[in-house]
Amino acid sequence: MLFIIGLGLGDEKDITLRGLECVRKCEKVYMEAYTSLLSFGLASDGISSLEKLYGKTITVADREMVEEKADQILSEARTSDVAFLVVGDAFGATTHSDLVVRAKSLGIEVRVVYNASVMNAIGICGLQLYRYGETVSIPFFTETWKPSSFYEKIQKNRGLGLHTLCLLDIRVKEPSLESLCRGRKEYEPPRFMSINTAIEQLLEVEQMEGQSVYNDDTLCVGFARLGSESQMIVAGTMKQLRSIDFGSPLHCLVIVGKTHPVEEEMLDFYKSGTENLEQDVVNVAA
Amino acid sequence: MLFIIGLGLGDEKDITLRGLECVRKCEKVYMEAYTSLLSFGLASDGISSLEKLYGKTITVADREMVEEKADQILSEARTSDVAFLVVGDAFGATTHSDLVVRAKSLGIEVRVVYNASVMNAIGICGLQLYRYGETVSIPFFTETWKPSSFYEKIQKNRGLGLHTLCLLDIRVKEPSLESLCRGRKEYEPPRFMSINTAIEQLLEVEQMEGQSVYNDDTLCVGFARLGSESQMIVAGTMKQLRSIDFGSPLHCLVIVGKTHPVEEEMLDFYKSGTENLEQDVVNVAA
Structure with a gap:
């Protein structure tokens, strides 16, 4: 078996x-x-x-x-x-x-x-799991490759007032370009997308597409190391979260849709606003 | 703490x-x-x-x-x-x-x-969790009270090709009408909605609303006692599932959206088609 x-x-x-x-x-x-x-x-x-x-x-x-x-x-x-x-x-x-x-x-x-699973553990931030739309994946952009199919999905979710879970790219055991050329198996070091990079890419796509799906002031929740002792959860605008150091991986991000009062009450506990942010978060949410 | x-x-x-x-x-x-x-x-x-x-x-x-x-x-x-x-x-x-x-x-x-949670355990049927839309709740109808706000949500999910998880009503410790009149605390026996009832109500609402959101032939997956030793999972049309005895509660139902080949391959294992359905399902899925 x-x-x-x-x-x-x-x-x-x-x-x-x-x-x-x-x-x-x-x-x-x-x-x-x-x-x-x-x-x-x-x-x-x-x-x-x-x-x-x-x-x-x-x-x-x-x-x-x-x-x-x-x-x-x-x-x-x-x-x-x-x-x-x-x-x-x-x-x-x-x-x-x-x-x-x-x-x-x-x-x-x-x-x-x-x-x-991360798919249900994100419930801890207070946003109700049944009010999520389709989950999206954010892949690492390169200079020449910026796939943005997530944008339309987020647009649809937000059109319905739903929250969106963004799973962030993980690159493990990617063959290096050099090794591909030489025909040997060598790998790039593993890469894990941070919340900061995800938000930068999201805003880059918004600028390219220009459909006003979200912006700097859109409320999000960042999750780092969900379920571990050092779990960190912060709610804030894209602009706020973009400059927060969430520490080591794994990270994921939720773009908040239309909220109910009960959801807002819970989210408030995760909002930044003190100098001593990380300490605060760990105490509240760990 | x-x-x-x-x-x-x-x-x-x-x-x-x-x-x-x-x-x-x-x-x-x-x-x-x-x-x-x-x-x-x-x-x-x-x-x-x-x-x-x-x-x-x-x-x-x-x-x-x-x-x-x-x-x-x-x-x-x-x-x-x-x-x-x-x-x-x-x-x-x-x-x-x-x-x-x-x-x-x-x-x-x-x-x-x-x-x-049931919200992630339903992943076992092979439908990918990130391709679900908003979750709906199906409440017990009465002769005079048939709330159907789930219909519009299912319509939106299906419009986007997404799957819909339907959570089925649970009535526990509901005061009896008689006891309310007498001012005493007496409770109705607990009631748990079966997949059969859920499908009947879904089809009743489709008939009332007439927007062709789903019908007898719409593919669904029924889950009973998810996570227990006697877990039962069957994929089939609404018509097929409506007549299957899923046994004791709790039940839930997924209305299948647009599927990918990998999802279809997994779903096929849960489809009925043998005489010996229950046995088959238990062996495959328990």
């Missing part, structure tokens, strides 16, 4: 009892390193604290490996219990549908252990 | 290690009984298995109690650690913003322990 187990957002303590029970009985344990590998994955002591907790050796599987070794993972899952660990939830911001489809096509049983 | 701890969707095993650690160190433990109390709350052995796991006595707090005794809960949280347990996630389908706002206004520290 293939167990797809959500690990939650913070650290090794965010697995559920059900998830822990499953992973402990699995013969082989893989962990995805596609996207949100920061909190757990990159730091080798992150992995070893997981291994200690589970009493198992973990094979970290990046996208390439999952694609290349899917057959092996699935053939193991046919005859034994295999865990595939996913930061957040299995079907949250990152989907693992492909592996599931392949498993089910082969008649391998799949069980999912749910956990929190 | 006030800890708001998500319990997840299934049973006592769905709490996270972090959540368990927090609840164990709290001096007082409350548990919300607003909405999704089925899996844990209603059955008294559900509560006692939680109490056993936590080594704590749990005070089950219905909506009235939370409103009436909020001052007491908050004054306890001022001087000691108090846990408020919430089925699912703290800010998922049900929000507990009000209690948080009151706590923060009083300067009481609030910490949230995240968990899975």
Whole structure:
């Protein structure tokens, strides 16, 4: 059987009892390193604290490996219990549908252990989850490549008064241009888009498109390291948030739509306004 | 300090290690009984298995109690650690913003322990979470009261090709008409809307409004007892799902928007088509 187990957002303590029970009985344990590998994955002591907790050796599987070794993972899952660990939830911001489809096509049983995802954890800021429109992704711009399909989606959401979650680009294991030319596998250092860069790009697109979808004064909420001990959440205008240092990744951003009074009351707690902003935020929201 | 701890969707095993650690160190433990109390709350052995796991006595707090005794809960949280347990996630389908706002206004520290919510667990059916529009609620109709504000929202979502999550009505501790007349507190038995009723009401509204937003042949996904061992997920047209017995609550329904091939591949696994439907679904999806 293939167990797809959500690990939650913070650290090794965010697995559920059900998830822990499953992973402990699995013969082989893989962990995805596609996207949100920061909190757990990159730091080798992150992995070893997981291994200690589970009493198992973990094979970290990046996208390439999952694609290349899917057959092996699935053939193991046919005859034994295999865990595939996913930061957040299995079907949250990152989907693992492909592996599931392949498993089910082969008649391998799949069980999912749910956990929190950024898609629901953003509820903590007080904006109601059912009042979000389509989620958008903001990719890193280059000098010559500025894809802006998110703009029209934000426009539609805002037209309906809905909030918009912006997921910010993560570049991990991108082959370097040099290595592509030389035919060797070398990778760029990982890059994670900050809230500041996201807002700059958003405003750049607004300037190009000129549909007045949002501007400097549009209310947003910035989230950094959601679910970790150092979680930081600040509400403010694009102009305000653009100059705040949210610290290390991962970041995401919500563009606030039409608000209800209850939502406003909660948002107020996250608004800046004191000198001692970060301290304030950590106390309130951590 | 006030800890708001998500319990997840299934049973006592769905709490996270972090959540368990927090609840164990709290001096007082409350548990919300607003909405999704089925899996844990209603059955008294559900509560006692939680109490056993936590080594704590749990005070089950219905909506009235939370409103009436909020001052007491908050004054306890001022001087000691108090846990408020919430089925699912703290800010998922049900929000507990009000209690948080009151706590923060009083300067009481609030910490949230995240968990899975129905809002992200529906991702398991393969429809991508970022392609959902506004979530709607379907209330029980009566002979004379048929509120249908969900219709326009579904229309807007479908106009944009987005999926729509429909949360189905839950009636718990509703005063009976008789008791209101007599001035005594007596309650109607709890009622939980089934997928069948939801679809009947949806089609009734379509017939009244006549905007061709959806019809008998519109593809939907029905979810019952999401996250529990007996979870059941079936994809099919409204006509097909209307006659399927999804069993005990809680139910919810997704109206499928425009799909991508990867979404379709996953959905296919949940489609009916065999005689042995329920068995099939449980094997595939549980």
